[in-house]
Amino acid sequence: MKKSKKGFLVSGEYLLAGPDGQAIENGAAAVVSDKILEVGTYDELKERYRDLSDLRRPSGLIMPGLINSHTHAPMVLFRGMADDLPLKTWLEEHIFPAEAGLNRELIALGAELACAEMIRGGTTSYVDMYLFEETIAQVTKKAGMRAWLCEGLFDFPSPAFESGFEALKATRNMALKWRNDPLITITVGPHTPYTCSAELLEKARDAAAELNLRMVIHLSETRWEIEEIKRIRGVSPVEYLDSLDLLCPELLAVHCVWLEEKDMDLMAERRVNVVHCPESNLKLGSGMAPIARLIEKGVNITLGTDGAASNNDLDMFCEMDTAAKLPKGTDQDPSVVSAGQVLAMATTHAAFALGRKDLGVLAPGKQADLIILDLDRPSLRPCYNCKSQVVYAAKGSDVTDVMVAGRLLMEKGELKTIDQEEILGRVKEIKSVFK
Ligand SMILES: [Zn+2]
Known part of the structure; x- marks a missing residue:
């Protein structure tokens, strides 16, 4: 042409x-x-x-x-590595040990494979939380996709940083480096309320406010998390984050499977965005987010695949299909959550959550x-x-x-920006690295 x-x-x-x-x-x-x-x-x-x-x-x-509002792009390297396991076993006995072997080169390979899969599947923007995120930013930029990216913050060392505070410092540098880029935007990514101390959560909140960045956190994903936070903090994870002033319109709260009525009211009041990841929640047996209830309360809902290790693909069309059918089954009502509402979650609602009405x-x-x-x-x-x-x-x-x-x-x-054959050739060899 x-x-x-x-x-x-x-x-x-x-x-x-x-x-x-x-x-x-x-x-x-x-x-x-x-x-x-x-x-x-x-x-x-x-x-x-x-x-x-x-x-x-x-x-x-x-x-x-389509806008994939939550993933961990390089986790495509772990696709099918450990399936049919509960989240805690899956994470602690399989994913964390595999992640310990990651380096910049593997992250770049995983990110490029993920970009190829996402572009092929009609995803033009994605929101990512992972490790070595600066490398992911460079790969994404080269692929020509639009992305909101954050380095995961934890209390313990990650393969990329000694501590969450070091990772937060790197987040600040990335935000300054990419601030005028038309495609890449940096966000702040405290991993969960149980893997980050109150001090790290507060420092993350302050950095996001100061640099005018979105914040991403996994929240109320499993029943275990609810019990653990209630045992330590005496309140639900949502209430706990509210006590630290983290609930705000700039927050993307991922999963939100286990919510009490008062949690939902609080999220609506604070105008928190909820990222619904139905396939990951189903596959890890975490439960089913009360999406129809959240919509009734006026909460902005977006859609994400989560990482490919718990999905096991990054196909937003499949995610939309599941998101539309799941509440019909749980509520035994085929009229809840229409096709139009789900398509909005993957497009306009995501754009709203990201503060981009031009998308x-x-x-x-x-x-x-x-x-x-x-x-x-x-x-x-x-x-x-x-x-x-x-x-x-x-x-x-x-x-x-x-x-x-x-x-x-x-x-x-x-594909115009990615050499798919070359990437697939290298990815085929990856099993020997992680086995
Ligand atoms: Zn996730």
Whole structure:
């Protein structure tokens, strides 16, 4: 295809446009530089934007790129290493020992494999918490994805840092280094209320406030965590974080499976964002987050895959499918949590949590982060309702084209920024490192 300096006129069979994701038949978006200039029908736009490169996909469904609000990208290296185990055994006897063997080179390999998987699956932005996060930032930048990244903070030494305070110092340096980058944003990542001291949690909170950064924490994931925090602190993990002034609109609280009524009220009042990771919670047998209740209370819910070791993939289409079906089963009510609500969790709600109203929507002035699904698949015809198709029938493998900030990262199924063959060649050898 001939490349134009100015941008693309992206068109397909349908385009999900505007905040409500209205499907425009024979829809198109004019993309200039990193932004969407206009959306409409192809016939309307093609005359006005003759100088743009035609990115035409006659059977394509054009939609906003998906935002994975929680993962640990390099954990793709541990995919399938230890399955069917309770979280504590899985973490302490398998994952922590494997992580002890990590170094920058392995992190870079894992991050690049994760970026390849995410781009292929239509994820354009992700929120990550892991180790050697500066390396992950560099890999992500090279891959052309958008990301919010934090170094995990713990009371004990990590393979990357001697202490949580050292990791926090590195977080500050990363935040300064990347502060003007259009794609990479640094966040502050205290791991959990039980792996961080009150002092570390407070220092993390202060750094986030001072540098105007988002904060990410795993919260109320297992029944064990609730019992442990109640035993030590005398209150629930949510109440404990509130007593330390950590609950705020800048916080992304991941999991939130075990919540009492008063916890949910507190989270709504403090306008905390909840990151729902249903597949990881199910696989680790942690439980099922009360999402329908949280939505009723007006809590902003986003969606994440969590790391590939507890999922075991980074496919946001599968995550949306699970997120929409799970509450129907637990509440025995098929009308709770609609396809549209779940799609919003993976797009506009995530953008809101990250303070980026220019993401998650295809509309004039928004960032050109978009993906195209090929509807000419046996599993995607007929197409009565685009949102239902996206949430209940589509898979990441149905994505053919991915654009972030106006740059094509995948075109007709071919990755443009990552040498997939080279990465897969190296990853095949990884088993010998960790066994
Ligand atoms: Zn996690």
